[in-house]
Amino acid sequence: MQRELVVRTGSRAELVDITGQVADVVRASGVEEGLCALLVPHTTAGLTLNENWDPSVRRDILAALERLVPWRGEYTHSEGNSAAHIKAFLCGFSAWVPIEGGLLSLGQWQGIYLAEFDGPRTRRVVVTVISSS
Amino acid sequence: MQRELVVRTGSRAELVDITGQVADVVRASGVEEGLCALLVPHTTAGLTLNENWDPSVRRDILAALERLVPWRGEYTHSEGNSAAHIKAFLCGFSAWVPIEGGLLSLGQWQGIYLAEFDGPRTRRVVVTVISSS
Amino acid sequence: MQRELVVRTGSRAELVDITGQVADVVRASGVEEGLCALLVPHTTAGLTLNENWDPSVRRDILAALERLVPWRGEYTHSEGNSAAHIKAFLCGFSAWVPIEGGLLSLGQWQGIYLAEFDGPRTRRVVVTVISSS
Numbered sequence: 001m002q003r004e005l006v007v008r009t010g011s012r013a014e015l016v017d018i019t020g021q022v023a024d025v026v027r028a029s030g031v032e033e034g035l036c037a038l039l040v041p042h043t044t045a046g047l048t049l050n051e052n053w054d055p056s057v058r059r060d061i062l063a064a065l066e067r068l069v070p071w072r073g074e075y076t077h078s079e080g081n082s083a084a085h086i087k088a089f090l091c092g093f094s095a096w097v098p099i100e101g102g103l104l105s106l107g108q109w110q111g112i113y114l115a116e117f118d119g120p121r122t123r124r125v126v127v128t129v130i131s132s133s
Numbered sequence: 134m135q136r137e138l139v140v141r142t143g144s145r146a147e148l149v150d151i152t153g154q155v156a157d158v159v160r161a162s163g164v165e166e167g168l169c170a171l172l173v174p175h176t177t178a179g180l181t182l183n184e185n186w187d188p189s190v191r192r193d194i195l196a197a198l199e200r201l202v203p204w205r206g207e208y209t210h211s212e213g214n215s216a217a218h219i220k221a222f223l224c225g226f227s228a229w230v231p232i233e234g235g236l237l238s239l240g241q242w243q244g245i246y247l248a249e250f251d252g253p254r255t256r257r258v259v260v261t262v263i264s265s266s
Numbered sequence: 267m268q269r270e271l272v273v274r275t276g277s278r279a280e281l282v283d284i285t286g287q288v289a290d291v292v293r294a295s296g297v298e299e300g301l302c303a304l305l306v307p308h309t310t311a312g313l314t315l316n317e318n319w320d321p322s323v324r325r326d327i328l329a330a331l332e333r334l335v336p337w338r339g340e341y342t343h344s345e346g347n348s349a350a351h352i353k354a355f356l357c358g359f360s361a362w363v364p365i366e367g368g369l370l371s372l373g374q375w376q377g378i379y380l381a382e383f384d385g386p387r388t389r390r391v392v393v394t395v396i397s398s399s
Contacts, residue, residue, distance in 0.1 A: 001265060002166055002231060002233060002265065033268055034394070034396070035303050035394050035396065037168050037229050037231070039182075039229065039230060039231055039238075040240075041238070041239055041240030041241075041243055042240050042242075042243070043182075043183050043184040043190070043240065043242050043243055048355055048358075048359070049305075049309075049359040049360065050309050050351060050354070050355060050359075051309045051351055054343060054344075054345070056341075056342045056343040056344065056348075057309070057343050057348060057351050059342055059343075060341045060342055060343050060348040060351065060352065061348075061351060061352050061355050063340065063341075064335055064339075064341075064348075064352045065352075067340075068201060068334060068335075069197055069201075073197075074196065074200075075189075075193045075196075075197075076189045076192055076193055077187060077189040077190050077192075077193050078187075078189065079187070082189075082190060082193040082194075082197075085183060085184055085190050085193065085194060086193065086194050086197045086198075088183070089181055089183055089194050089224065090223055090356055091355065092181075092225050092228075092358050093181070093182040093183075093228065093243075094182065094228045094229045094230070095358075095359065095360045096229070096303050096305065096360045096362070097305060097360070098268060098303070098305055098392045098394045100268060105305075105307070105392060106307055107306075107307030107308050107309065107390075108307075109308075109309050110307055110308070110309055110359075124240075126231045126238060128167070128168050128231045128265055129265065130167070130168065130263060130265045130396060132267060132268065132394055132395065132396045134398060135299055135364060135366060135398065170301050170362050170364070172315075172362065172363060172364055172371075173373075174371070174372055174373030174374075174376055175373050175375075175376070176315075176316050176317045176323070176373065176375050176376055201334060202330055202334075206330070207329065207333075208322075208326045208329075208330075209322045209325055209326055210320060210322040210323050210325075210326050211320075211322065212320070215322075215323060215326040215327075215330075218316060218317060218323050218326065218327060219326065219327050219330045219331075221316070222314055222316060222327050222357065223356055225358050225361075226314070226315040226316075226361065226376075227315065227361045227362045227363070229362070257373075259364045259371060261300070261301050261364045261398055262398065263300070263301065263396060263398045
């Protein structure tokens with residue numbers, strides 16, 4: 001089964017929790033055991049599976065990325081958002097999560113995040129559910 | 134279905150567009166809905182899904198990586214290509230793209246790239262196509 | 267088929283070879299052609315597929331990460347392990363390896379590594395095997 005999520009981001013750089021939306025797709029699929037594969041079909045946003053509890057972790061991740069790849073830097077791309085492309089490259093665009101007992105099998109402190117690096121924008125996430133049984 | 138692509142790279146660091154070759158494998162598989170999983174079976178090259186339009190984005194990505202992980206640096210590995218291993222680690226070696234209606238479902242500006250960090254070399258990419266229906 | 271591996275790490279930052287344990291799961295699954303998807307359900311450890319031969323490569327990767335994201339830095343997260351979250355973000359939490367002829371189809375110099383960034387700890391890796399035939 002394949003579904004597309006729509007995610008509205010609110011600032012230039014942000015980690016948006018989409019775990020609930022992805023869990024809804026898995027539930028609707030009826031798959032008991034398998035995998036849920038995710039793709040962000042954008043070039044200035046990525047996907048990560050990080051800490052869902054303390055928001056300071058997300059702040060620290062974004063601040064560290066900004067130190068490594070500053071928004072204003074030695075770039076040639078005329079649109080001015082090269083830093084967003086580079087951060088998304090470092091983050092990655094595809095990920096997957098196992099499905100066990102009909103549920104997403106993430107770690108206790110782990111959520112699924114759309115990583116926005118050039119917002120605010122409306123973003124999409126493609127979710128594909130595959131059965132392994 | 135599983136196929137292996139051969140990709141010839143032309144310089145030390147380069148992002149080579151392999152979208153067309155991957156699309157050919159998907160077409161040949163006849164899978165209508167599912168996923169196309171990709172692996173680079175190398176340790177100094179990676180895979181990314183980035184901007185397919187303006188080549189300045191790819192230049193800026195490679196230049197930023199070189200600033201973060203300079204070719205000549207504090208490395209101990211005697212082959213002299215530690216920077217390539219580290220860049221490939223940051224890039225990642227596996228990725229996947231959804232298949233919808235028998236076609237790769239990438240974003241409008243998104244291409245599949247082999248990321249060469251220690252070329253020129255002949256590289257391989259393993260493509261596995263799985264049906265989700 | 268889905269199995270969970272347990273991996274005991276021995277230092278704060280370490281790349282632990284889990285290729286043999288993953289290969290055992292693939293063998294037990296009896297799948298001849300398909301894919302083996304891996305997830306680290308943690309937020310301060312990741313997964314990579316790097317050099318399995320010369321240990322200096324792994325040392326150089328960890329040292330470069332420490333230069334990019336020093337353990338003591340400008341972080342706000344009160345647990346003091348923000349650097350581990352950031353390194354795991356850069357590394358990634360999920361990966362996949364093709365299965366051909368009933369075996370993991372990795373590159374000649376490629377191993378599957380749990381990347382520990384906040385050890386020593388006991389870590390888990392979820393392995394899902396999917397047939398493509």
